[in-house]
Amino acid sequence: MRKTSQIVDVLRALLCVCILAGPALAKDVGPVTNLPLPRYxxxxxxxxxxxxxxxLSHRIDWVYTRRDMPLQITAEHGHWRRVEDRDGLGGWVHYSLLSGTRTVLIEQDMLTIRTRPEAEAPVAAALEAGVxxxxxxxDPEWCRVTAAGYKGWAPKARLWGVAMDELRD
Known part of the structure; x- marks a missing residue:
């Protein structure tokens, strides 16, 4: 009987933790696509x-002119997605103009990409800021990138368009 009581106490404690931490642990999802928000x-x-x-009746504030530019979707409404760029600027874009293909913006000038995800690995290339x-x-600290025919590993902290806690296979 005592063991059952202990199990019940543990389950109650777990339930309290889930109720209190639930909103903090839950990821927001878009009401249209049911995909995570924000996402790149x-x-x-x-x-x-x-x-x-x-x-279409809303005013055009500006025009993005770089194909493959990474953007972050922060909201959804019908066929429209609210996006932000690296500078935090954005607005609403029709979903047909967006792709699920993932790209990143190089944030450090002459960023060296490596042949392996290690700081001591040989340099494969150096990329300019804005590429x-x-x-x-x-992985937790490095991402494999491809640009202008060059391939290599870059520190995740030097890229915009990938979440710091994001892992990709």
Missing amino acids: VSLKAAEGNVRRGPS IARLGKC
Whole structure:
């Protein structure tokens, strides 16, 4: 009987932890796609209008002009996605202009990418700040990137377009 009582006490404690920590542990998901928010995507088109609101009747604030530019989706409304760029600027973009292909922006000038995910590994190339690279596998500290025919591993902290806790195969 005593063992059952202890099990019940442990289960009650676990339930309390889940109730209190639940909102902090739960990830937000988009109401349209049921995909995580925020999440990273890239610009599919060579040009993409950024609007003040989620419809064609809203004013165009500016135009993104770099194909494959990484963007972060922060909200969804119908066929529209609210996005932010590296500078925190953004607005609403039609979903047809976005791609699930993952890219990153190189944040450090002359960032050396390595042949292996190790600081001492041989250098594969050096990339200028602002270069857009395709994102590959990521471990806790490094990501494999491809840009202009060069492939290598870059420190995750020097890239924009990938979450610091994100792991990719």
